[in-house]
Amino acid sequence: MELPRLTAAAALPEGIGPAYDPAAHGTGIVHIGFGAFHKAHQAAYTEAALARSGGDWRITGVSLRSVEPAAQITPQDGRYTLIERSAARTEAHVIAAVSRVLALPEAPGEVMAALTDPACRIVSLTVTEKAYGLDRAAQGCDPSHPAVKADLKAPEAPAGVLGLLVRALSLRFAAGVPLFTVLCCDNLPDNGALLRGAVIDFARRLDPALAERIGAEVAFPSTMVDRITPAATDETRAEAARLTGFRDEAAIETEGFRQWVIEDHFPLGRPDWEAAGAIFVDDVAPYEQMKLRMLNGTHSMLAYAGFHAGCRYVRDVMADDDLAPLVARHLAAAAGSLPQLPGIDLTAYAQDLRERFRNPGIAHETFQIAMDGTEKLPQRIFAPALEAARAHGNLRPYAFATAAWMRHVTGRTDDCAPYEIRDPRAAEIAGRLVGKTTAAAIVAALCDLPGFMPAGLQDHRLWRALLTDILGTMLAAGMRAALEMERQQATPGASQV
Numbered sequence: 001m002e003l004p005r006l007t008a009a010a011a012l013p014e015g016i017g018p019a020y021d022p023a024a025h026g027t028g029i030v031h032i033g034f035g036a037f038h039k040a041h042q043a044a045y046t047e048a049a050l051a052r053s054g055g056d057w058r059i060t061g062v063s064l065r066s067v068e069p070a071a072q073i074t075p076q077d078g079r080y081t082l083i084e085r086s087a088a089r090t091e092a093h094v095i096a097a098v099s100r101v102l103a104l105p106e107a108p109g110e111v112m113a114a115l116t117d118p119a120c121r122i123v124s125l126t127v128t129e130k131a132y133g134l135d136r137a138a139q140g141c142d143p144s145h146p147a148v149k150a151d152l153k154a155p156e157a158p159a160g161v162l163g164l165l166v167r168a169l170s171l172r173f174a175a176g177v178p179l180f181t182v183l184c185c186d187n188l189p190d191n192g193a194l195l196r197g198a199v200i201d202f203a204r205r206l207d208p209a210l211a212e213r214i215g216a217e218v219a220f221p222s223t224m225v226d227r228i229t230p231a232a233t234d235e236t237r238a239e240a241a242r243l244t245g246f247r248d249e250a251a252i253e254t255e256g257f258r259q260w261v262i263e264d265h266f267p268l269g270r271p272d273w274e275a276a277g278a279i280f281v282d283d284v285a286p287y288e289q290m291k292l293r294m295l296n297g298t299h300s301m302l303a304y305a306g307f308h309a310g311c312r313y314v315r316d317v318m319a320d321d322d323l324a325p326l327v328a329r330h331l332a333a334a335a336g337s338l339p340q341l342p343g344i345d346l347t348a349y350a351q352d353l354r355e356r357f358r359n360p361g362i363a364h365e366t367f368q369i370a371m372d373g374t375e376k377l378p379q380r381i382f383a384p385a386l387e388a389a390r391a392h393g394n395l396r397p398y399a400f401a402t403a404a405w406m407r408h409v410t411g412r413t414d415d416c417a418p419y420e421i422r423d424p425r426a427a428e429i430a431g432r433l434v435g436k437t438t439a440a441a442i443v444a445a446l447c448d449l450p451g452f453m454p455a456g457l458q459d460h461r462l463w464r465a466l467l468t469d470i471l472g473t474m475l476a477a478g479m480r481a482a483l484e485m486e487r488q489q490a491t492p493g494a495s496q497v
């Protein structure tokens with residue numbers, strides 16, 4: 001029997017539906033990049049804030065390219081099931097904080113109307129590192145990025161993040177509407193400042209006076225976001241139906257853990273996100289660095305090494321006797337690269353991360369995390385590696401992670417099976433690797449990828465020797481042999497977090 005579809009009218013089992021009247025709350029947030037992570041993280045915090053403190057803070061979701069999120073959720077009145085799986089239990093909640101979702105290609109006028117509506121006081125974003133069009137070295141925008149290029153040419157019909165924000169801000173200026181706060185929620189260091197630099201640079205190329213006003217008047221708080229959220233599958237939708245009694249095309253699953261550290265700079269106000277445990281601080285940077293280097297850096301390392309050792313999920317990596325010690329090694333190295341943070345015990349953080357990675361309820365694919373390495377490695381791996389190089393510290397854990405990425409972008413498993421390299425620079429990488437068969441040639445080609453590896457590593461002899469040695473083993477003898485080599489390298493008695 002076909003189950004009824006989840007809608008605002010669905011009579012849900014006790015404790016699963018919203019603990020407030022959603023219809024009594026207006027919309028105050030436009031979220032760009034409406035996908036799994038937003039549904040599991042910021043929307044869940046906003047749900048708790050609405051339930052505890054109210055306010056007109058419901059969310060209009062926007063997807064930049066895909067029309068699927070809007071198609072899934074519109075017949076459900078914006079409702080979706082959030083399944084939380086911890087080792088001990090599985091819980092479901094139907095989230096009502098999302099009032100509607102728009103697909104930019106289908107509804108550009110409605111998206112701009114939402115962004116310029118005086119009721120919109122926060123524009124938040126989770127679009128992934130690659131979608132911004134950042135020039136990180138210049139702290140500005142990259143005019144050769146396809147979306148940036150197109151939007152600079154046709155600023156009145158933007159299709160990218162910077163174009164949308166600048167167009168909306170300029171229309172608000174013109175109409176005398178107060179300016180929204182821009183809240184970047186992607187895994188980038190100093191994400192608020194990075195996005196601010198790119199928005200101002202983009203605006204300057206169109207109208208210097210506008211750039212000046214954005215610089216003076218728009219708040220870009222930085223934030224650290226954390227919740228492990230795999231892509232939804234048929235199993236997610238089946239579980240949602242089991243737990244709620246309704247068919248839900250937009251269901252999503254995530255871990256029990258969540259964390260949000262935010263710089264408290266919201267001139268037009270904000271929801272009571274503390275209701276769900278968000279922490280407001282003056283400086284997010286140390287928290288972001290901790291998360292990027294420990295959680296995300298280890299994730300990247302284990303994704304490349306794990307995928308090529310035959311582990312489909314992160315939890316399989318953690319159950320693998322060759323790989324689990326490398327996870328511990330990477331966490332220890334990353335922890336050692338960080339300053340002390342008041343109230344944070346890095347040893348306990350590392351232990352918690354291992355526990356989260358082991359979560360048997362979360363099927364997080366190594367192949368998913370392996371995506372977009374050129375956008376992720378600089379802040380996750382190269383930044384601490386560069387510091388280690390300067391301090392004559394241990395480069396090996398970072399060299400191993402980087403060699404595993406290099407192994408990955410060759411595009412074939414140890415059994416020679418091809419797979420897709422999902423990276424914005426995939427074509428450029430493939431071009432550079434044509435005819436390169438030795439580890440030394442591959443290392444040289446990839447270290448020299450423009451704007452990728454910092455100069456202090458590019459010309460570092462030991463770094464390059466380590467990469468060549470480790471990649472050489474991975475290519476000649478396979479990933480398992482490379483793992484064995486790492487085991488032999490481990491200093492007996494070395495401290496592990």
Ligand code: CS2
Binds near residue numbers: 296
């Ligand atoms: C992961 C992150 O896919 C990846 O690169 O490292 O998405 C990670 O799961 C989240 O940052 C957890 O908060």
